Amino acid sequence: RLEEFLKKEVDLELSTLPDFEERVIDVSEVEQLINSINAIPAPCAPVINPQAPNAATGTSLRVCWGLFSDDTVECYHLCYKPVSNERHVDGQAEHTLKVKETYCTITDLLPNTQYEFWVSALNASGISPPSERAVYVTAPSPPTIKNKKIRSCENAALVCWESRDINPVDSYTVEL
Numbered sequence: 402r403l404e405e406f407l408k409k410e411v412d413l414e415l416s417t418l419p420d421f422e423e424r425v426i427d428v429s430e431v432e433q434l435i436n437s438i439n440a441i442p443a444p445c446a447p448v449i450n451p452q453a454p455n456a457a458t459g460t461s462l463r464v465c466w467g468l469f470s471d472d473t474v475e476c477y478h479l480c481y482k483p484v485s486n487e488r489h490v491d492g493q494a495e496h497t498l499k500v501k502e503t504y505c506t507i508t509d510l511l512p513n514t515q516y517e518f519w520v521s522a523l524n525a526s527g528i529s530p531p532s533e534r535a536v537y538v539t540a541p542s543p544p545t546i547k548n549k550k551i552r553s554c555e556n557a558a559l560v561c562w563e564s565r566d567i568n569p570v571d572s573y574t575v576e577l
Contacts, residue, residue, distance in 0.1 A: 441524060446521070459539055461508045466503055472529075474522045478500075478521045479497070480496065481495075482517055513567070514538070518537060541570045
């Protein structure tokens with residue numbers, strides 16, 4: 402019987418045509434939802450710390466800052482410039498450093514000079530607003546003792562010195 406069946410021609414034409422609907426599925430909402438889950442927001446503005454005691458030498462300053470939030474941060478941009486009373490110098494001498502930590506020691510600065518600092522945080526989503534600006538001051542240069550003007554007697558000594566700093570120094574400490 403099988404042999405007879407296989408010898409017969411079989412008509413494979415369908416009597417009715419299939420009715421397929423052409424559907425377009427909109428996945429844009431799902432796509433947006435998935436992207437919003439994977440995306441990290443741009444960080445908030447960092448908070449720059451005031452100058453700490455003993456954080457300055459005559460030519461360097463250690464600047465520290467932090468974040469109030471648990472933002473993801475890849476690096477920071479620390480900007481600084483010398484504080485100047487002259488308006489035309491304001492836009493000049495601005496420096497930017499790329500920093501991985503929440504602190505940085507800046508070197509090659511001028512003694513007894515005020516510097517203005519601000520910092521921004523960066524991640525893959527963008528850059529934060531800058532922090533408030535903070536003013537730090539480098540330590541004064543040591544004064545030069547005028548050896549030719551030193552005078553002394555049994556109960557007293559006269560020692561004269563001069564400052565090499567452009568800006569005035571608040572006070573001096575003399576140690577014996």
